[in-house]
Amino acid sequence: MKKRIFGEIEGILEGDIFKNRIELSISKVHRPTQAGISGSENEGSDSIVISGGYEDDEDLGDIIIYTGHGGRSNNSKIQVADQTLTRGNKALAISCEKQLPVRVIRGYDKDSKFSPEEGYRYDGLFLVKDYWHDKGKSGYVIWRFRLEKIINQKELPYEEENNMINEPDSNYNLTRRQEHIINRVIRETKVAMYVKKMYKDTCQVCGIQIKSQVMSYSEAAHIKALGKPHNGPDTKENILCLCPNHHTMFDLGIISIDEDMSVLGIEGARLRVHSKHTIDKELIKYHREHHYKKLN
Template structure:
């Protein structure tokens, strides 16, 4: 019987705990795979190990651009084929969709500014803030994940609550967005979704969401202006951000999974959408076979 995945902190192993080797990590339940960098599957991912194994990894301390697993030659460590959205990779996507926290373990490696000098160290809980695919340094498709650290407001308050029932008030290093940009886009569309036309009515008035087309955070660095934003309902915002739908240069919305045409994007003359941003979204978020759509 498969062992149930345990998310969040592991009692008895606070942030900063050091481990001599992977077996100690596995025995503690902090990171169970003895070799793999991702502990995850289609139900989600509970931990990752950052140890310098992939040249495309970028570690900024409280933010990590992490490379997915698969496609490497075990003898040379070089990428020799495209990565697929399976196993631990799909697990990190599931954790992003379900807002599950991931334990980050850093291992000692040459040039690792934030890595321990030896062995492994548990470095806290991180959100999976974004995911996309790209062409890596070795010329093959890789899946990339941006993880942002959860920074507790009160360590003492967190320790006073059992891990299984803990609710954490937190802040994290996320991009500050200009709310006036989103409000302008929503006003142009009368808060109606540009994909389905739905305008949600609440007791406080209409509700819609401003969705950036090219992400603001690194490494995307998209601009926070109206040409890089859509007005979407919550459902189509999730589908767009996850790459399940995309928009072609003729402003037609496509189902990236079924590869079928959904219909024209609803547009107004005031809202000029940048084609370069739509192309960027297709290249990095839509299903790989749909990048040229």
Template sequence: MPTPRTYGEIPGYPVGSTFQNRTELAKSQVHRPLQGGICGGQDGAESIVVSGGYIDDEDFGDEILYTGQGGNDPNTKRQVAHQQLKFGNLGLVRSQLEGYPVRVIRGAQGDRAHSPAEGFRYDGLYRVADHWSQVGVHGFRIWRFRLVELESTDRPPPDVEAAGPAGRERAVIQRLIRSTPVANAAKRLNDYRCQVCGLRLETPTGPYAEAAHIRALGRPHDGPDRLSNILCLCPNHHVLFDTGAIVVDEDGIVRDTISGQEIGKLRMDLGHAIDWTHLTYHRQAHKQ
């Protein structure tokens, strides 16, 4: 029977806790594996170690561009094979979808500006904000994950007794739904109808749709917040698009990347021009 996952902080090990080696780190349960940078599987990932094991890693302190596991020669640190979306890599995607917080541990071999001088250090909870695939420095396809720092939760919530008998847990929002003038314009131009399925959700406060950036904003994608980089989608197809479960091919056909089946033609409004280079970027970013 697999060991139950523990998401969030481990009691007794607040942010800043240090460990001399992997054995001590594993014993604490902050990061359980004696080897491997990701503690997780298809049900989710609870912790990662950032310690310079992959040349494509980028550490900015409150934000980490993390390389998934697999295909790496531990002796030379060279990528020698393509990575696959399974094991810990799949776990990080599941943590993004479910909003599970991920414990981040930094090792002495990582970026000097953000890593301990020796051993390992627990640096708090992060959320998986994005994932994609790309060809890495050594020419092999890798999976990358953008993790963003969360506030520490290593303290009891206030007024616990006043909360009533029902247990309460902190929730983490894993997907930001942006509401900007440009995003709202995309919704209006499409009459709040999903450009994949045509669904128009009616609520007591009016129609509802979501604006999906085709090429993600922020690093490393640097997509623009413009109409040409936005699709109007229903919540279901927004999730499927963000995770690469659906893509739009060069002919404007929406395809299911799991089954390979054709879903239909992307619905287009004459007043809402799409930059097709962003759709190409999206396909490449979710290529298996």
């Protein structure tokens, strides 16, 4: 079985053009000759092609809101059935949770200013930062994935075969590594700091306060994410004070909040709410309907 390569392909540069899907496959940039998502349900996704094939795709350049596969009528962009979190969609979800780099290839699309004039162009490495289910333009359930470009990337091939972990070579010089260099501004708004101070950095889910010798630590979690495509407000009604574990679980949709403030996904748990903290129930409803992934 061919090894799946996560990251750059040796000899391929960002901006390289390929005439067709066969050339893409031979180059190993994107192996499937038809499917838009390359990957497996065990390993994750190593590459995608975006070329306007789905009506709900949004190409914003360094940010892509990508529609998963399935539920589309033949030779049409129109959805005729619900999508499921299986196959390529599950592969992209795994890449999100493992933070594996995904190669993005753009095909010609007359409706996108970011697409090549012809053929297919390799446009670098992206990370899947979020995934959720939504109702598409045709009224059916679709899975959507937010991909953000890795800026100033330095990437060596990362290989994983059959999701197996092999004993590394004892020779240090032969060890494979991968490195992501991402430029981003890490900051918290005054509103987020206000909410964290209100709870004295105590997690609203588990009640734990992480303390060092000099300070306490918590994270501000937006219930409805800021920015496209969610466009949640940066207000205290849209922010929870959580520990790192429950912040991650909330963002991944492992847990959510019910209307009565019980914590979905953790039996018997209830959200602790300060008397001065009003949480917008429409926002938690949005999180339940779009992000919560009830485990069987």
